[in-house]
Amino acid sequence: MIERRHPLLSPTPGTSRELVSLHFGPAGSGRKVAIQASLHADEVPGLLVAHHLRRRLGELEAQGALQGEIVLVPFANPVGLSQWVLGSHEGRFDLASGENFNRLYADLAPRAAEILEPHVRSGKRVDVAEARAALRQACAELTVTTELQSLRRTLLALAIDAEVVLDLHCDNEAVLHLYTLPALWPEVEPLARLTGSRAVLVADVSGDEPFDEACSAVWQRLSAALAERTGSRIELPEACVAVTVELRGERDVAHEFAVPDAEAILQYLAWRGFIADAPSQLPELACEPTPLAGSIPVLAPQGGVLVHARPLGATVRRGELVAEIVDPLGGTVTQLESPADGVLYARESRRFVTAGTRVCKIAGREPVRSGKLLSD
Ligand SMILES: [Zn+2]
Numbered sequence: 001m002i003e004r005r006h007p008l009l010s011p012t013p014g015t016s017r018e019l020v021s022l023h024f025g026p027a028g029s030g031r032k033v034a035i036q037a038s039l040h041a042d043e044v045p046g047l048l049v050a051h052h053l054r055r056r057l058g059e060l061e062a063q064g065a066l067q068g069e070i071v072l073v074p075f076a077n078p079v080g081l082s083q084w085v086l087g088s089h090e091g092r093f094d095l096a097s098g099e100n101f102n103r104l105y106a107d108l109a110p111r112a113a114e115i116l117e118p119h120v121r122s123g124k125r126v127d128v129a130e131a132r133a134a135l136r137q138a139c140a141e142l143t144v145t146t147e148l149q150s151l152r153r154t155l156l157a158l159a160i161d162a163e164v165v166l167d168l169h170c171d172n173e174a175v176l177h178l179y180t181l182p183a184l185w186p187e188v189e190p191l192a193r194l195t196g197s198r199a200v201l202v203a204d205v206s207g208d209e210p211f212d213e214a215c216s217a218v219w220q221r222l223s224a225a226l227a228e229r230t231g232s233r234i235e236l237p238e239a240c241v242a243v244t245v246e247l248r249g250e251r252d253v254a255h256e257f258a259v260p261d262a263e264a265i266l267q268y269l270a271w272r273g274f275i276a277d278a279p280s281q282l283p284e285l286a287c288e289p290t291p292l293a294g295s296i297p298v299l300a301p302q303g304g305v306l307v308h309a310r311p312l313g314a315t316v317r318r319g320e321l322v323a324e325i326v327d328p329l330g331g332t333v334t335q336l337e338s339p340a341d342g343v344l345y346a347r348e349s350r351r352f353v354t355a356g357t358r359v360c361k362i363a364g365r366e367p368v369r370s371g372k373l374l375s376d
Helices: 045-062 109-121 128-140 147-159 182-195 211-216 218-230 255-271
Strands: 002-007 018-024 032-037 069-073 164-171 177-180 199-202 241-249 289-291 295-299 304-308 321-327 332-337 342-347 358-364
Touching: 018 045, 018 147, 032 045, 032 147, 045 069, 045 164, 045 241, 045 255, 069 147, 109 128, 109 218, 128 147, 128 218, 147 211, 164 211, 164 255, 177 182, 177 211, 182 199, 182 241, 182 255, 182 289, 211 218, 211 241, 241 255, 304 358, 321 358
Parallel strands: 032 069, 032 164, 164 241, 177 199, 199 289
Antiparallel strands: 002 018, 018 069, 177 241, 295 358, 304 321, 321 332, 342 358
16 A cells, blocks of 8 residues: 655645545556545545545455555545534535535546647547546646645546546435436446445536536546537547445444445445456345436425434335424424425434425435535
């Protein structure tokens, strides 16, 4: 294992942070996986999975069983790690700018297309390795003026040329679920089986450029940008399978979850040929993919005490009671119904909420939303 340290842009004299990445397996084979945890710095389940991955990847490396480079970034967000406010860890938004740490990753396709244009014009075919080199260059050229921007560039540089990118997150309270591009589903299906995912939410554009899409959707965008620049028909493959893995809820931090989750990730990598001894059989699929535009948040119409009525993972029908908001002053109980048939895959973890809070989320089959599809 090689440990690499990446200094971030220092915001002021006298203070500096660095991102640390752990590299397993042979580099330079052209095959690479990038796994990061806690980009939302207060989401802890991924840290424990990273701990078990670190140990197992070390063993597999010692056995000579790794057939590509595997980059593990256990602490993907050193900026957010330090954001403790009045005793609470605020790891989702950058306190300096208010920006979500998992948004606003650069679209590298326009610059990479510019780099590759002469190649295409000279009549040569662009292969994946050349496209990855152009993406690396485009990433290295990104201008950064803040520590946060330099964090985003550093994370992107570690993952942009990877064949598999797994971004480990968690929800408030949730069953394990995944986010990815619709076109990647055939490649992601084995991961859904191995992790026992209860929902897979797919969208071509979720809005505001989350990390996984910056790594995966860039391939479709690069084909389109190159075609536009050169007038040639360019069809690059979907060369990066990027998935946001939501490891249940924020308090689901236990070895009984993390050990099998780490093992599921390793088996997925084995299935993809990164580790010797691929699983001969995959577990049953626990869900089909549904559109992210069909994931409907149930909003609290007023503040009060939140009483959930259905457990996580429940299959609910439209109109079915999912939660109550209790006002002990007025003596009212407001019943909240599911807006669709689907799986109740995530719930608010606080039990006292203000008006407008997303009380729970239902993965429905029909797309009903448009615009920005992710929560803030
Ligand atoms: Zn997150």
